[in-house]
Amino acid sequence: MGSFDRRGVVRSALVVLALLPERGAGAAVTRRRLAALASAGVASLPLRTRATPAPAPSAAPARARVTQRAFVDVRIIESYTMSEVLENAALRGRLTLGLYGDDAPKQTTRFVQLLTGRRAGRPAEADSFPSLASASFERRRPPELLLSGPVPGVRELRLPESLGGGQQYEWNAQIVPLAPVFESVRLRHDRRGLLTHRIADGGTVFGITLAPAPQLDRDWAVFGEVLEGAEPLGLLAEIEALPFLTGEAAPDSATGRVGAAVYAAQRSAFMALTQAIGDTRADERVGRLLRRVEIVSTGLLPS
Known part of the structure; x- marks a missing residue:
């Protein structure tokens, strides 16, 4: 049994003594015992204490696990003529990306296809798929979003009602599977540097958050993050500072x-x-x- 503070026990005995009723046989016996304890100043009663459990720490916000790493190399052209790019006036840099294959598996699969320009399980010579390596970053939605443009050559086709309506995408004279990706993603647009896409849109456009953007949570879905390049002096900041x-x-x-x-x-x-x-x-x-x-x-x- 653990030790107890003598003064604390005596003080507790005096408090209980003061609160007991003045009459009654049981009360009288108890009063005599407590008075003897207080006067002797000893802590010899077999006290039993129950420790109050500490409150459990609040759970930290769930963070997605990066399942794949990727890169996007960028060239920012500061000066050019209509016929040539002035390379000495171009800034080059890399964004290193982390993809959330567990939380957004469908969109991660689509994005990997766009990064590599091919679909898994198909020989390169027999496959034809658009590649983001020929796209660009084109737009800003201040203050929260940087948007890529579509891959050149990808054409959206609206099917006539007689064929069921809807949309398809053509590239290199063939139909490619770029329909909208619908999946339930629990992640929120709660910080800078998140990869996201508009749920109802197909095609090849994606975005990078420039700030927390809870207003995107309803119509957009997070599928990754910028691991390197989103720092205050990184490549993302260089793009963000461009005029628009x-x-x-x-x-x-x-x-x-x-x-x-x-x-x-x-x-x-x-x-x-x-x-x-x-x-x-x-x-x-x-x-x-x-x-x-x-x-x-x-x-x-x-x-």
Whole structure:
């Protein structure tokens, strides 16, 4: 039996003594015993204590396990002419990615296909699948999301109602399985650097969160994270700092300052470039980056 503080026991005896009723045989006997204990100052009663269990620590938020590692090599082109890229004005970097194969197995499988440009179990010479190595990062949804563009050459086909409707995707003159990926994913957009995709959209577009974005939880699904390159001074920050179309006039446009002229010149040059390469989706230009951010290489890394 553990030892007890003598003074504490005496003090407890005096408290109980004060609370007992003054009359009654049982009370009288108890009062005499407690008084003797208090006056003797000894802690010899066979006390039994029950330890109060400490409250269990609250469970930490569930974090997904990285099952595969991958990379995306990027080239940010700061300066170019209509005919050539000025390499000495280009910044190169790598995003190292972690994929959540346990929590988002279907989307992880799709993303691996896009990273490698082939489907598992098919010989390379017999397979044809779009590769993100020919895509780019094109848009920002400030403040929470950076979006890739579609892989060039992938064409969405709307089936007529007589054939059941719906959508299919064509690439290299053949139909490729790029339908929307529907699966239940419990993960939340609770931090920067998460890989995500819009649940109802098929195709090859994906996003990277730039900040916590709970507003995406309903329509988007997380399937991975940026392991390296999302640091405050990393590649993701370099892309995030690039100018983009806001769809609004420059703040000093009314004063005719130099800033307004620069904004107008950048906007005009960007519009001319997108028209030159056949991009006619004017309604989607808001948020477009005013620098070319090309994905030049992708693939898997050893686990």
